[in-house]
Amino acid sequence: MRDDVVARIPGGDTGAIVAVLLVIYAAYVLAGVGLGFSLRGQLNTVATLTFFIGVFAMLSLALNLHWGYTGLFNIGIVGFMAVGIYVMALVSKPLYEAGGASQVGGLGLPIVVGMLAGMAAAALLGLVVALPALRLRADYLAIVTIAMSEIVRFSFLSGDFQQFQLFGERVGFGGGSGLILDYTDPIEAFFSVVGLWDAYLGVVDAFGVLIPTNPKPIVDGLVYGALLLGFVAAYFWLLKRTGESPFGRVLKAIREDEDVANSLGKNTNRFKIKAFMLGCALMGLAGVLWFMRSGAVTPNTFRPRITFFIWIALIIGGAGSNTGSVLGGAVFAALLYQGPRTLKNLIDAVLPSTNAPSGFGPAVAPLFSTLDPAPLLFYTLDSVRQLQLVFMGLVLIWLMHNRPEGMLGHRKETAAGIPLTAQRAQKRQAADGGGGDDE
Amino acid sequence: MSDAAESGGLTLGSGGPGIDEEYPLQAEGLRKAFGGITAVEDASFRVERGSVTGLIGPNGAGKSTTFNLITGMLDPDAGTVTFDGEDITGLEPHAIANRGLVRTFQIARELQDMTVLENMMLAPKGQRGESLWRSVTPGVRREVIDQESELLERVWEVLEFFDIDHLAEEYAGNLSGGQRKLLELSRALLTDPDVLLLDEPFAGVNPSLEKRLLEHIHELREQGYTFLLVEHDMDLIMENCGRVIVLHQGQILTEGAPAEIQANEEVIEAYLGGNV
Ligand SMILES: Nc1ncnc2c1ncn2[C@@H]1O[C@H](COP(=O)(O)OP(=O)(O)OP(=O)(O)O)[C@@H](O)[C@H]1O
Ligand SMILES: [Mg+2]
Numbered sequence: 001m002r003d004d005v006v007a008r009i010p011g012g013d014t015g016a017i018v019a020v021l022l023v024i025y026a027a028y029v030l031a032g033v034g035l036g037f038s039l040r041g042q043l044n045t046v047a048t049l050t051f052f053i054g055v056f057a058m059l060s061l062a063l064n065l066h067w068g069y070t071g072l073f074n075i076g077i078v079g080f081m082a083v084g085i086y087v088m089a090l091v092s093k094p095l096y097e098a099g100g101a102s103q104v105g106g107l108g109l110p111i112v113v114g115m116l117a118g119m120a121a122a123a124l125l126g127l128v129v130a131l132p133a134l135r136l137r138a139d140y141l142a143i144v145t146i147a148m149s150e151i152v153r154f155s156f157l158s159g160d161f162q163q164f165q166l167f168g169e170r171v172g173f174g175g176g177s178g179l180i181l182d183y184t185d186p187i188e189a190f191f192s193v194v195g196l197w198d199a200y201l202g203v204v205d206a207f208g209v210l211i212p213t214n215p216k217p218i219v220d221g222l223v224y225g226a227l228l229l230g231f232v233a234a235y236f237w238l239l240k241r242t243g244e245s246p247f248g249r250v251l252k253a254i255r256e257d258e259d260v261a262n263s264l265g266k267n268t269n270r271f272k273i274k275a276f277m278l279g280c281a282l283m284g285l286a287g288v289l290w291f292m293r294s295g296a297v298t299p300n301t302f303r304p305r306i307t308f309f310i311w312i313a314l315i316i317g318g319a320g321s322n323t324g325s326v327l328g329g330a331v332f333a334a335l336l337y338q339g340p341r342t343l344k345n346l347i348d349a350v351l352p353s354t355n356a357p358s359g360f361g362p363a364v365a366p367l368f369s370t371l372d373p374a375p376l377l378f379y380t381l382d383s384v385r386q387l388q389l390v391f392m393g394l395v396l397i398w399l400m401h402n403r404p405e406g407m408l409g410h411r412k413e414t415a416a417g418i419p420l421t422a423q424r425a426q427k428r429q430a431a432d433g434g435g436g437d438d439e
Numbered sequence: 440m441s442d443a444a445e446s447g448g449l450t451l452g453s454g455g456p457g458i459d460e461e462y463p464l465q466a467e468g469l470r471k472a473f474g475g476i477t478a479v480e481d482a483s484f485r486v487e488r489g490s491v492t493g494l495i496g497p498n499g500a501g502k503s504t505t506f507n508l509i510t511g512m513l514d515p516d517a518g519t520v521t522f523d524g525e526d527i528t529g530l531e532p533h534a535i536a537n538r539g540l541v542r543t544f545q546i547a548r549e550l551q552d553m554t555v556l557e558n559m560m561l562a563p564k565g566q567r568g569e570s571l572w573r574s575v576t577p578g579v580r581r582e583v584i585d586q587e588s589e590l591l592e593r594v595w596e597v598l599e600f601f602d603i604d605h606l607a608e609e610y611a612g613n614l615s616g617g618q619r620k621l622l623e624l625s626r627a628l629l630t631d632p633d634v635l636l637l638d639e640p641f642a643g644v645n646p647s648l649e650k651r652l653l654e655h656i657h658e659l660r661e662q663g664y665t666f667l668l669v670e671h672d673m674d675l676i677m678e679n680c681g682r683v684i685v686l687h688q689g690q691i692l693t694e695g696a697p698a699e700i701q702a703n704e705e706v707i708e709a710y711l712g713g714n715v
Contacts, residue, residue, distance in 0.1 A: 250561065265541070420560065420591070
């Protein structure tokens with residue numbers, strides 16, 4: 001039935017994605033109005049929301065390649081993200097200077113080179129993980145990936161890699177105290193490379209009409225959000241092509257029954273490794289894009305919970321569908337990731353002076369002694385942020401019971417370079433007129 | 440890329456296999472034990488090129504296990520498998536299939552969440568688009584698309600031959616048992632094999648279609664294709680096979696022409712006296 005809804009939206013899948021995004025943004029803007037946000041506050045909200053929609057959509061697309069297409073159970077996503085950003089930092093941080101803010105330097109190479117290096121490193125890590133594990137059965141890959149992601153985190157935490165020499169330069173990962181990302185701001189780097197940095201600054205100045213004081217961070221945020229959506233589009237394009245090809249067809253066959261694919265002459269291990277490495281590279285790049293403007297990174301950011309967030313996003317959207325992955329990423333980011341924060345602000349704005357109990361005990365006690373539910377209610381509202389994980393759990397349980405295939409997982413996207421339909425006779429007659437299935 | 444339109448409209452690709460050896464498939468001293476059970480014990484046999492050879496035996500005789508040993512799904516504890524003069528023992532199933540030795544499964548293993556067309560399009564060898572970069576790179580992808588159209592034509596021909604073209608867009612998981620068997624057989628043929636190992640291919644297939652399939656198998660045999668066929672229907676085996684190999688409790692009981700097999704005391708014993 002939900003398929004009908006999607007089918008009725010003009011513009012097909014793109015239309016569905018745009019429609020969902022519009023609804024999300026409208027809700028957030030309305031919430032902002034309710035909160036009495038200034039224009040600055042509104043734009044800030046939009047920028048932050050776009051950022052998270054972007055990163056979660058990218059990551060859930062990458063995970064869809066692993067799980068939705070190939071049936072590879074990767075629960076170490078965050079490890080590949082961490083490797084992506086750390087290697088990018090290593091390559092792109094400026095050379096070490098005594099007395100500088102940063103304890104360690106980098107190789108001082110351009111940011112693009114760093115991004116590519118981060119992707120390559122994530123892909124290589126994927127290869128190292130996949131080689132032994134893919135020969136075994138599916139559950140081993142799960143164990144190996146989650147172990148790997150923790151090993152990555154502990155490695156970045158460890159003193160051994162805090163600082164070392166590479167090509168004669170003093171570099172390092174900064175250990176537990178974190179790594180300062182003191183390269184040129186990526187937005188500046190990007191616009192400088194295309195020679196539009198001055199034009200960009202002009203646009204920022206023009207924005208001063210709307211936001212008189214310090215408009216640059218706002219514009220930066222909005223532009224970066226837009227850039228991320230561009231990356232989402234690129235991921236989508238790449239993965240759609242991958243899926244709609246003989247390569248994607250073999251992946252699908254592997255997911256269904258690996259022995260069959262193998263006995264039809266497909267070297268399934270090689271296909272699995274390629275798909276796994278591609279997905280890992282995309283996860284690495286997503287890690288870079290998520291954290292590269294955050295000023296500094298610490299290893300403990302990269303805990304397994306991020307991996308599970310991405311899984312939830314994919315499950316909401318529906319494994320197996322690229323459109324579903326984007327929708328899942330967007331819905332997860334808006335409702336479950338940023339939603340509780342916004343809800344809390346809204347509640348605070350509407351009920352400004354409630355005195356919520358300070359702990360669970362005092363919140364529950366009146367319920368039993370005087371049958372008064374108010375303290376528990378206030379406590380819950382007050383702890384909305386902390387209860388985020390509980391909400392996620394509830395949503396997951398609800399989905400498993402009522403819609404295990406997610407929003408679009410029931411829809412099967414054809415694994416072929418051309419449409420596989422029964423209208424063959426007509427096609428044959430009209431043949432030689434020229435294909436045009438490819439863009 | 441195909442010129443074999445002579446056989447009832449079915450095109451299998453690059454003509455028939457070249458006849459250079461009399462026995463393309465040979466097994467020598469094959470042995471496989473599962474825990475305490477020895478499923479196959481010291482089995483040696485060979486399959487003549489251009490023959491339909493039957494592999495028979497009571498339930499549990501080790502027929503399917505023998506197929507698994509030949510096609511690399513299982514590694515034998517001892518013995519060798521030779522295909523076209525080369526030792527293929529212990530090779531990966533895909534390597535063996537790519538050499539032209541392809542099998543079907545006793546319990547049909549269709550790819551459920553893929554349509555019949557997708558199932559079939561998977562099978563052909565040498566698909567350019569199986570390389571990731573070719574499939575995604577603009578420009579180069581054109582070649583992939585072109586080849587897909589060619590493959591689709593071939594797939595349709597095979598579907599029509601097997602009378603399952605009306606199911607083309609159906610998900611394989613929705614097919615009936617007999618239809619699944621047909622899908623498996625046609626999918627295996629699309630890999631353009633030299634030797635086909637068919638594990639009870641007619642189970643659940645209706646008699647008229649069974650007849651058609653057998654006719655077709657004979658046509659292919661005349662072109663030089665080789666079949667090793669597991670089947671429980673004795674009449675079918677006797678009428679259609681040039682040679683018959685009898686397995687009993689993992690061992691080769693005897694081997695010979697159908698008439699010899701039918702008259703063989705030991706075979707009658709195995710079938711009637713055994714726990715069948
Ligand atoms: N994977 C396995 N693990 C353990 N035992 C097995 C396995 N595969 C087969 N066997 C055993 O090996 C013996 C031979 O089985 P196989 O499937 O080869 O027989 P078959 O001749 O194909 O029988 P049927 O005519 O019933 O298909 C049986 O006793 C079976 O239980
Ligand atoms: Mg069997």
